[in-house]
Amino acid sequence: MTGTKPSEAGLEATVAEVLAELAALDDPRVREVNERHGDDHGVNLGHLRALAKRLKTRQDLALRLWETDDTAAKLLAILICRPKAFERDRLDAMLRQAGTPKVHDWLVNYVVRKSPHAEDLRLAWSADPDPVVASAGWALTAERVAKKPDGLDLGGLLDVIETEMKAAPERLQWAMNTCLARIGIDHAEHRARAIDIGERLEVLKDYPTSPGCTSPFAPVWINEMVRRGA
Known part of the structure; x- marks a missing residue:
């Protein structure tokens, strides 16, 4: 972590902790069902929402989770972000990066619809x-x-x-x-x-x-x- 600001170090640690928790929540049976619909994650959505509720709104964390390109992490990022904080071009890029149907739908429904753009x-x-x-x-x-x-x-x-x-x-x-x-x-x-x-x-x-x-x-x-x- 040499050369990393304390706040950045704390954020990176939180990202690592969240990714580890998502990995622990991954259920092969849930993943099998999701994969039939084009979604490559195995986290029960109820558990995902409970995690989001515990984390509360965290735009900085949401941005870092999105950048991991992990589907469960992207879904969590959508739940904890601030929709009105995104610039128009960032939302356009995010839609094109969505990847899976669930991420695409949540991004449109939970973020873009609430955006001034x-x-x-x-x-x-x-x-x-x-x-x-x-x-x-x-x-x-x-x-x-x-x-x-x-x-x-x-x-x-x-x-x-x-x-x-x-x-x-x-x-x-x-x-x-x-x-x-x-x-x-x-x-x-x-x-x-x-x-x-x-x-x-x-x-x-x-x-x-x-x-x-x-x-x-x-x-x-x-x-x-x-x-x-x-």
């Missing part, structure tokens, strides 16, 4: 040639459709979905389908068209759905949520 990134990512990056833009668009639709061209979004969703790669297709469903659920004037698009494209029509859960097939999803008054 969310709208700028939504626009940039939606048009990105990388379909995984574009899926983040569409996820943010789906949230705006539901919560802050003013200024959105909903008809234009349906045009793009109608043209591009069927052939889109899986993650992008899922995000576009979510946007389609949110338009149909939250905007009655576009509901019939949203349902028609879903019926014709048949995206996720045969997706396996557990008993008691709502199918992600847009026509079923829309009708069920409208029935519930959601």
